[in-house]
Amino acid sequence: MSEPWLSADDIANHLGVTKDTVYAWISDKAMPAHKVGRLWKFQASEVDAWVRGGGAAVAGEAGPPD
Template identity: 80%
Template sequence: MAEPWLSADDIANHLGITKDTVYAWIAEKGMPAHKIGRLWKFQVSEVDEWVRRAGASDTDSSDSTRGRG
């Protein structure tokens, strides 16, 4: 069975962050996301692998998302 596509709200809940942080990570850190029409969709396996590779790490001291998630 195919993995379901999740919304920005769903992936934010999965990661324990805000939806604003999700959008910031797409733009600033290359979080894996797929734009379908106007909506961003996510697969948990892709996002979890990205997090494991330290994609969400705070390596940039100017990161505007720090402390918001």
């Protein structure tokens, strides 16, 4: 069974951020998103991998402790 596509609201809730933050990450931090018509759609597994890889990290922010 394939993974469902999520809306910007859904992915914002999934990550615990605002929808504005999601749109900023798409344009500024290359968040994985797919444009379908006028709407952005997301796969939670792609976004989770992007977050784990440091894609949402703030510049100068320390990583996890060793």
